Amino acid sequence: MKNIRRILFILMASIAMPVFAGSQTGLVTNINVRDDGLHWFTLSGDRGVMPACTRERFTYWMIKDENSTYGKSQFSMLLAAYMAQKTVTIIGTDSCTRWGDGEDIKVVQFR
Numbered sequence: 001m002k003n004i005r006r007i008l009f010i011l012m013a014s015i016a017m018p019v020f021a022g023s024q025t026g027l028v029t030n031i032n033v034r035d036d037g038l039h040w041f042t043l044s045g046d047r048g049v050m051p052a053c054t055r056e057r058f059t060y061w062m063i064k065d066e067n068s069t070y071g072k073s074q075f076s077m078l079l080a081a082y083m084a085q086k087t088v089t090i091i092g093t094d095s096c097t098r099w100g101d102g103e104d105i106k107v108v109q110f111r
Contacts, residue, residue: 040102051103053095054102087110088108
């Protein structure tokens with residue numbers, strides 16, 4: 001019984017995401033990289049719910065740490081989706097740590 005509870009707890013904790021985190025599904029329409037390493041992009045389609053830090057009007061997404069393994073993976077997935085014109089789903093973190101009004105991405109999914 002303890003093992004079942006532990007497994008359920010781990011499962012629920014791993015799929016939990018912030019209540020107000022943004023998400024969006026669409027085609028990658030714009031990818032930008034600045035000389036200081038800042039990476040951001042936009043998708044086609046409705047952005048939907050956005051966290052307060054985006055001031056509910058800035059629709060671009062930010063790669064939080066472009067130098068990390070996960071940041072490089074996110075960027076390569078976005079670039080591949082852009083080149084192949086494949087739909088992606090982005091799930092945000094409900095925070096704007098990399099840039100003050102662009103939501104950091106948590107998950108990139110190919111569709």
